């Protein structure tokens with residue numbers, strides 16, 4: 466009990482004292498997960514829109530596949546990317562293994578299906594509402610998909626934030642491809658796992674608080690934004 | 700006026716259920732109103748003619764190919780301003796930038812909504828949204844305008860405003876193909892009436908004749924019911 470309260474006190478002083486190591490780790494986490502989410506959105510949103518609006522063979526199979534991939538285990542994705550990036554792997558020449566770049570790739574792969582599947586849902590609902598009007602105006606399917614992506618921008622923000630929440634909170638994939646190297650590839654989750662296992666609680670606790678605050682804060686912002694958008698644009 | 704459209708044995712079946720059957724009609728009037736009970740197939744017929752649905756049998760033959768637009772019962776607005784909603788329709792056809800803006804402004808003036816041009820379209824009232832939909836159609840300068848119960852959920856004042864705008868379309872030379880449940884509105888707007896029942900076109904008459912005495916017994920019964 467005493468140890469926990471001491472740790473809590475130390476954690477609070479790390480956060481309040483702008484501890485360089487703590488904020489270095491938080492900063493790397495944000496850079497990696499934001500980059501991964503951005504890439505995942507750029508790839509996943511058009512894919513999701515096309516799954517909703519397009520007409521092509523294998524569409525249903527792809528929809529089931531992307532929905533299933535929402536629940537991909539991070540360690541499995543990590544392992545896959547590890548094999549691709551390892552020196553003997555097909556992308557070994559990139560020399561990315563155990564760098565933040567590898568972590569970005571792993572998280573992007575993890576998050577893109579989530580963004581695509583959520584986007585598809587949003588766009589499919591809009592498509593059933595707008596379909597006849599857009600066709601009447603002469604919109605081609607790609608054009609309709611682009612229009613619906615723009616029209617659904619506030620709902621899609623939620624999809625992006627869900628992806629970011631998943632990226633920032635996962636530990637398995639970044640642990641494997643990043644290697645949890647001190648000062649290079651340590652992010653919040655991997656540090657928490659390591660420090661906890663070493664019995665060094667203050668840093669782990671401080672990072673845990675920052676992580677929880679981030680995730681809660683992001684969801685609050687998303688909620689407020691959607692409410693604002695609904696009032697402003699209907 | 701001369702014939703612009705002919706339907707030849709037009710039919711549509713969905714999952715074994717026949718919705719439109721064996722329709723043979725020729726259209727020439729400026730304003731044709733399609734009447735009939737709920738579920739008769741009026742909306743389906745408009746969609747078939749406009750090309751939103753593909754017929755299972757028969758054909759839609761354009762004697763004169765016409766630029767078309769459609770206004771739906773429930774207006775569909777994008778999450779942007781009134782002005783950009785009108786502009787959107789023009790972006791999909793080959794109209795230059797300056798011309799586009801000019802036409803969008805003119806269309807909003809036509810429907811009396813110029814003062815709302817910067818407002819968010821989806822939070823307007825139903826009647827205002829329907830007028831935005833009419834402006835979007837107006838800007839496209841259609842030669843044929845489809846309207847599927849455009850005043851179904853509007854109050855009398857908004858309905859009359861929509862009727863006025865439809866009248867302006869007709870005066871500008873646009874042909875009108877429209878459904879309604881409002882007999883008074885049909886009387887005010889129609890040059891010609893097509894009566895649909897159970898997917899069949901059972902009567903096509905000049906409006907004056909139809910409202911004096913329909914030839915078809917079901918049409919006569921329909922008018923009596925509506926007037927009760």
Ligand SMILES: Nc1ncnc2c1ncn2[C@@H]1O[C@H](COP(=O)(O)OP(=O)(O)OP(=O)(O)O)[C@@H](O)[C@H]1O
Pocket residue numbers: 713716718735736737738739740741742743744
């Ligand atoms: N996609 C569809 N699949 C199966 N049945 C359909 C489909 N679309 C319409 N129907 C049926 O076809 C019939 C005609 O529908 P339609 O909407 O054209 O009628 P309507 O004359 O416009 O009726 P209302 O006056 O109520 O608007 C109805 O019985 C309807 O249930």
Ligand SMILES: [Mg+2]
Pocket residue numbers: 741742743847848
């Ligand atoms: Mg109808």
